[in-house]
Amino acid sequence: MPAENLRAEGERRRQGETGIGDRAGRLGVEIADIAGLVTDLSAISQQQALQADAALEAAAALNATTSRLGRSMGEARQAAGDVRVVLDQSATTISDVVTRTTRTMAALSEGAMTVEATLGNVSGTVAGVERASAAIAQIARETKLLALNASVEAARAGDAGRGFAIIANAVKSLADQIQDFSGQTVAHLGDLTEALGQLRQKAQGNAEAAQLAMAEASAAEQATATLENLVDSVGRLMGDIDTMVQPVEQSIAGFESMQAELSALAEGVETGRGHLGRAEQRTQSILSISEEFMLYLVEAGVETADAPFIKLARAKADEIADAFEAALGRGEITLSDLFDEAYCDVPGSDPKQVVTRFTAFTDRVLPAIQEPVLGFDSRIAFCAAVDRNGYLPTHNKVYSQKQGSDPVWNAANCRNRRMFNDRTGLAAGRSTQPFLLQTYRRDMGGGQFALMKDCSAPIVVRGRHWGGVRVAFKV
Incomplete structure (x- = not known):
């Protein structure tokens, strides 16, 4: 095959490999976006499951409350019926007693008033007797005086007045007896007057008490009327309760139906949540396969659009490892301090x-290595080293x-000295592959996300894996 044909074939192969690398890169971006969406849906599903459970619990509580209300209304109606029966019987009994008592009090009051009037008449008679007794006593005194004068005249007459003297003595003796009897009568009349006064005073008190009893009996009659009105009110209350029972029973049935529907909804949400959980695991697995495929392509010599960032990350990882090695050699830090995992809260x-x-040490060493990376490409968001646990000191x-x-x-704005042990951060710190190219969605707040790529390379110090350097850039 001519050399020109070989060069053309090589160019076509190179372009084909570049196309494969670009497609693989775009595939990774799409998979990362889908993984993020599935994660969001999973979170939404979890929230919906919690809300469905809360709604189910609220419906159950409301149903229980309504059921208790229904039972309470039934018990209230039963109690009202019992009260009505008792009040009805009590009202009848009290009315009879009050009627009889009123009649008795009226008779007693009339009798007391009659006794008081009779005692008044007796007192008048006694007063007349006292006046007659006083007149008799006066006559007795005058008769004694007359007998005394007759005795004197008989003594002057001598024998001729002897018979007259006997008569005068007899009259005097009679007058003495009458005077004695009159004194006794006055004394007895005094005692009788005093007794009649006390009796009259008591009779007057009894009459007043009888009048008060009649007034109270009248009030009791009013209380009886009030009690009868209360019986009628209890009857109306029972009617109102009967009117309310039907809506409450309908509410109970409706809540039971709603509770059943909510239970079905909660089961459906839980089932969907399970499916989304498995889908999330599958998408994460596919995302990992995509990242491994990108590693395979680069190691196979395929040129991709991410190659410059991969080379940059690997170079910075070597530079940081060299700086750590040099510091250990100068005694600026010990190996145990450099690998310290005793994280202390600020x-x-x-x-x-x-x-x-090692935080103070990395604050001195890393800025000179990390800061220049931000000027390498305008798409670069940050460059930072993390230890094996995702801790980003500087x-x-x-x-x-x-x-x-x-x-x-x-x-x-204060992202230093923080633990970034999410999937991306932890994988970047623990990967021992020559590099790891991850695609993820960066939360920008307000529900907005930006697709980012994170290229990391391991940092190895004296044969021990310290962590990795992360170079994040926009897609």
């Missing part, structure tokens, strides 16, 4: 930052601001 940091025994200066009070601002 107090008050949000998002959380951590430091190790970032580019633009992402190494001092933290403030706003965690959102800190998350975007």
Whole structure:
């Protein structure tokens, strides 16, 4: 075959290989985008599952509450019926008792008033007797005086007045007896008057008590009327409860149906979540295969659009390894400090930052190696080294601001001394392949994402894998 034909064939082969590399690169981007979408759908499905479970629990709680309400209404109706029966019986009994008591009180009051009037008449009679007794006593005194004068005149008359003297003595003796009886009568009348006064006072109190009892009996009659009204109110309450029972029963049936539908929905969401979980695993597997295929193409000598970034990452990894080796040789850091994994929290940091025994060392050494990378291509977003656990001690200066009070601002501008142990960060730190080209979606906030590629190369110091350098650039 002529040389020109060989050169043409080689050019066609080279162009074909370049086309394969470009297609492989685009395939990786598309797979990464699909993987991101599946991840988003999985997260949405998980949220929907939580919401469905919450709705199911709320429906169950509401159904239980409505059921308890139905039972409570039934119990309330039963209790109202029992109360109505008791109140009805009580109202009838109380009404009868109040009627009889009112009649009795009226009779007692009338009797007390009659007794009081009779005692008044007796008091008047006693007063008349007292006046008559006083008159008799006065007559007795005058009769005694007359008998005394007669005795004096009989004594003057001598024998002729002896018979008259006997009569005068007899009259005097009678007057003494009458005066004694009159005194006793006055004393007895005094006692009788005092007793009648006390009796009259008691009769008056009894009459007042009877009047008060009649007033209270009247109030009791009003209470009886109120009790009868209460019986009617309880009856209306029972009717209202009966009216409410039917909607509550319908609500219970509706909630049971809704709960069944929500259960089916929750099962469907859980099933979809399982499918999405498996789809996410498959897309991640396909993404890993795409990354391995890109590695295979580059190692096979196929030129791709990402080749300059791959060469840059591998060169920076070698440069960092050489700088670490040199520092170990000068005694600036020990091997145990360089591989320290005792991450200590920075107090008050949000998002959380951590430091190790090599953080201060990388802050001195890495900026001179990492910063120039940002000027290599305008698509490069950052260049930073991470250890095997995804710990990024020293970032580019633009992402190494001092933290403030706003965690959102800190998350975007203070990305140094942070753990990036997501799939991309952890794979970049732990890969021992000559390079690892990953495609991922970078969260830009507000639901917006930007497709990025992350090219990393391992950093090996004295035969030990320290981590890797990451060069991230826009697609």
